[in-house]
Amino acid sequence: MAIVVIVLPCMDGYRFAGEIRKLPGAKSLVVAALSGWGQEGAREQSLRAGFDQFFIKALDADALEKLIVTARADKSGP
Template identity: 40%
Template sequence: MTLAGMLRADPVTRTAVLMAMSGYGQEADRQAALAAGFERYFVKPVEVQDLTEAFSAIGRRGRDVV
């Protein structure tokens, strides 16, 4: 089981927002990360504004970030 799968299976972290950052930028890589349970997938190098917007959106929703 992947880390995202384990976090989704645990009641404590089930609703945590999971984001992935990788050097792999193919559409298949992004789709695999989303299928694994990640909500956002960033390809390095990541723009600071993209991260800021993602974290701001989470803050507005009131969810934990893992």
């Protein structure tokens, strides 16, 4: 699992998500965006870029825990 801030100094998080998804085996990696922008457009753009989840700063601990539990369950599989 990776939590990526959208605004990064060298590459924005949207591009980062796209690049990481190109790596072998990365399709199963859970990648969450973390942004200070809460507009619906930002959420939609993050999902199109390859993020699985979108969080608005300050990160909600309950929402993060739910994502971790779900990611673990998906990895354990049937």
